Amino acid sequence: MNFTLNILGTASALPIVNRHPSAQVLDVRGRLFLIDCGEGAQIMMRRMHLSFLKLDRIFISHLHGDHCFGIFGLLSTMGMLGRTAPIHIYAPEKFSSILKSFMEHFGDGLRFGIEHHPLVTDEPQTVFSSKSLEISAFPLNHRIETFGFLFREKTPAPNIRKDALEKYGLTLAEIGALKRGEDITRDGATIPNGELTYIPYIPRSYAYCSDTAPFPELAQWVEGVDLLYHEATFPEEMTELAAATAHSTTVQAAQCASAARVGKLLIGHYSSRFPDAGFFLDEAKKIFPNTELTEDGMKIDLPLCHGER
């Protein structure tokens, strides 16, 4: 039941020693979701012991090379490993012609389907839903069409409280109704579901926002997530350059986290001007204390918090 974010790359446009371009893998209960795929993502996946077999959905925020040039090697490697299971790529519309060119030149021998799900939305939109997880995409504010992604566990079915089982001698039909979230009725009186059940665990959530200039709606779209990754390409003193390039500063990332009242803020996508981004953390923490710097190879685990029993 893990929910673990793996940081493959923390560089912005220019990779430097020990900083690969943007790529992350969110591991939700053993199923892997790749978020952006900068050059070297497949090598970092191997280094971090993340199996290609467990990956079938890839999310590309935008079509700048530092967020997608690793896709070619990754797809080729999957092909050479004999993959037959289809792979789903959520990416801006224009990715289709990139994929077409890739298939023309390098697609021979790939024995799996690649389905491109074009991202076209100007507000949060669900793009994937399973029994336990919902993934939505929302627009960011960058120089080209760019999307953020929100991964949210679904609220689990309630469990029956042990004391309620004993007190009311619940029937199987009543237990079924409670599991479906319904109240039950005894002698004409309603007993609310919440008195008899508890949520077995608190659903976890992660939002990924790279690359973007600040904009008003963002905090509301990622409100209350447990973990927010927000790019912080520049320190505060470079606010003008951040605006000119449609990026964010440390302070702006922290302001978004604060306005959205998230659990924890991760920053990354550091300008190559700053091989040591230590002071980025100090700047962000002044606004939002629970901030952490990402580094290539880092794992951030969101442990399961059990509900009231």
Added chain:
Amino acid sequence: MNFTLNILGTASALPIVNRHPSAQVLDVRGRLFLIDCGEGAQIMMRRMHLSFLKLDRIFISHLHGDHCFGIFGLLSTMGMLGRTAPIHIYAPEKFSSILKSFMEHFGDGLRFGIEHHPLVTDEPQTVFSSKSLEISAFPLNHRIETFGFLFREKTPAPNIRKDALEKYGLTLAEIGALKRGEDITRDGATIPNGELTYIPYIPRSYAYCSDTAPFPELAQWVEGVDLLYHEATFPEEMTELAAATAHSTTVQAAQCASAARVGKLLIGHYSSRFPDAGFFLDEAKKIFPNTELTEDGMKIDLPLCHGER
């Protein structure tokens, strides 16, 4: 006056931890030549302190992804660094449509020209020549059109022997003639150039052969080079698989080196089945003792050997 080979990647099709796909940089007197450009080449160049500014010629042996997927990130990075000097890419003909697709999708903002020199030859052919260096391409024997490359320093102009200067009291005109390689005449008698001059240094040479099955002409085409890189994807026991995939074994690489009487053999492009390729060396050395295993990050220097003074 250095002549140094930098190994950026030694993996075959599937990269593994600590083995990037194929890429090398030959540094000839401070000028860099990139040979193949697998994914991660730009990151390895940074790690090995190889300046993008000193690189203006790239040689792509063939259009399998593990030999060229790094080109997109490298070109983009050069663009972001503000490069204006043109870059020359020597690659098979089909590279032109890959380049076209790249430029369509990712070429905005590149302020330098990219000239593709298509490789079309069935025998060794000079593709580049400068005052001191000649580079030729020759076909290899792989599943798709593939080329090897030979880098050879030109024979330097002869220096005048000090003892000859004194003995003959050479005039400026005679010195000029000797520098051009001509003999001189005194009182009707010819004094051969070789008696009055010496070659200041022995020209150095490097040949790159990846990927290829063995074929008869190859040893002759790389005959006598100081340094030969020859792929050895498989150990001897996998000779059949090597043939089926148009690759070479350790023994076949060493046989080529032996037949070509090269100075030193480097092997690489190891199958991912063998994270430890130590026994590859033992197999090759039985045939050609002066063999070395390449590893990512390795530098091999060919020192300048002075001629007779």
